[in-house]
Amino acid sequence: MEYEDILKVKKFRSKKLFNIHFSVLPKFRGCHTNYFQILKGESISGVTFHIIDKGIDTGSIIDVAKYKVRKNDTAFENYLKLLKKSSYLFKKNIRKILKNKFKLKKQNHKKASYYSRKSVDYKKLINITKLEHNLKTHNKIRSLIFPPFQLPIYNGKKIKKSIYRNKKIHLIT
Numbered sequence: 001m002e003y004e005d006i007l008k009v010k011k012f013r014s015k016k017l018f019n020i021h022f023s024v025l026p027k028f029r030g031c032h033t034n035y036f037q038i039l040k041g042e043s044i045s046g047v048t049f050h051i052i053d054k055g056i057d058t059g060s061i062i063d064v065a066k067y068k069v070r071k072n073d074t075a076f077e078n079y080l081k082l083l084k085k086s087s088y089l090f091k092k093n094i095r096k097i098l099k100n101k102f103k104l105k106k107q108n109h110k111k112a113s114y115y116s117r118k119s120v121d122y123k124k125l126i127n128i129t130k131l132e133h134n135l136k137t138h139n140k141i142r143s144l145i146f147p148p149f150q151l152p153i154y155n156g157k158k159i160k161k162s163i164y165r166n167k168k169i170h171l172i173t
Helices: 033-039 075-098 135-143
Strands: 018-021 044-051 061-068 161-165 168-172
Touching (some): 018 075, 033 075, 033 135, 044 075, 061 075, 135 161, 135 168
Antiparallel strands (some): 161 168
């Protein structure tokens, strides 16, 4: 879960390697899963418990825990939900894993999306220069709200929350 490097499965004695990934696979494989889910306005998110194979988040699925994403949830709020669902999924499945009594479901690779570590440079995205009152701009703003590490900036003010209501963006600074 949230490991910095890609595991080389051939370096492990056991081939029973598992991961809890912060998306409903096969969508959002790789990095920046939380950011892209919010940026793209996903209404459903979740975590996937899957086998680690030689690909990046391509292994067969053991279980998935989904939840609804509200249109005003920030990246930080979504991250907390991802953590909570990860804990739930681990507790639900750990006995099955230890007893080797779990079922696998292959991923539909045709529906996959992937983002590398280099696909996002948050430092370049933080300054919002134009506030267009649409859902796309709202999603961009809320995808960058992740205190204490980062807050987007508009007109020199740090944005703590973006609320989209009646086709208008309301910023809380």
